[in-house]
Amino acid sequence: MTNAEVLRNQKIGPRVVEALKKRHFEAYYCDTAQEAKVKALSLIPEGDVVAWGGSVTLEQIGVIDELRSGKYNVIDRDTAQSGAERVQLMRQALLADTYMASSNAMTEDGQLVNIDGNGNRVAAMIYGPKNVILVIGMNKVVKTLEDAWQRARNLAAPTNVQRFGLETPCSVTGSCADCTSPDCICAYISTIRVSRPAGKIKIVLVGENLGF
Ligand code: SF4
Numbered sequence: 779m780t781n782a783e784v785l786r787n788q789k790i791g792p793r794v795v796e797a798l799k800k801r802h803f804e805a806y807y808c809d810t811a812q813e814a815k816v817k818a819l820s821l822i823p824e825g826d827v828v829a830w831g832g833s834v835t836l837e838q839i840g841v842i843d844e845l846r847s848g849k850y851n852v853i854d855r856d857t858a859q860s861g862a863e864r865v866q867l868m869r870q871a872l873l874a875d876t877y878m879a880s881s882n883a884m885t886e887d888g889q890l891v892n893i894d895g896n897g898n899r900v901a902a903m904i905y906g907p908k909n910v911i912l913v914i915g916m917n918k919v920v921k922t923l924e925d926a927w928q929r930a931r932n933l934a935a936p937t938n939v940q941r942f943g944l945e946t947p948c949s950v951t952g953s954c955a956d957c958t959s960p961d962c963i964c965a966y967i968s969t970i971r972v973s974r975p976a977g978k979i980k981i982v983l984v985g986e987n988l989g990f
Pocket of ligand 1: 947961
């Protein structure tokens with residue numbers, strides 16, 4: 779990460795935190811991935827059942843490894859022995875106490891945009907878990923809501939499709955074709971404007987470059 783990027787994030791990060799607070803999110807800015815990991819884990823109330831949505835960010839900064847360390851009471855769909863059990867665990871995650879994830883894009887004025895194939899991640903962010911912790915790299919912060927939708931549709935989705943090995947037009951071309959294919963991971967697209975109730979959604983911004 780260049781000095782210029784660090785400076786950009788340090789300058790805009792606190793302003794984004796203030797914008798988030800005006801929308802009733804709890805919000806924090808951390809310069810490094812390590813700081814962000816510690817902050818995110820500190821926001822889990824003791825004794826909570828914790829679940830999480832698929833997130834490269836949470837994996838990159840070490841949160842998933844920590845959740846699986848045995849210190850937490852977790853619902854981990856990757857422990858499922860069958861497809862049916864995995865679905866069952868994903869359904870149970872909707873009623874976890876704390877839910878952790880990232881976001882596909884965020885605006886400078888504090889609105890979140892997310893795309894989802896199954897809808898479980900966006901559903902849990904919105905309703906069910908009483909405590910939602912989102913760790914978001916500053917590379918995902920863009921100017922406007924239109925920019926956020928563009929990032930989600932034209933960068934995040936075509937990239938995630940490659941990770942999941944799905945059969946969509948963007949898996950072939952790398953570019954969104956606004957498809958309606960059965961494998962479409964843009965089935966559910968959400969905008970979160972405000973945390974309601976206040977403080978339910980907690981956001982940890984990461985200044986260090988997390989890549990994607
Ligand atoms: S082609 Fe389909 S799956 Fe790929 S980004 Fe566009 S809508 Fe989403």
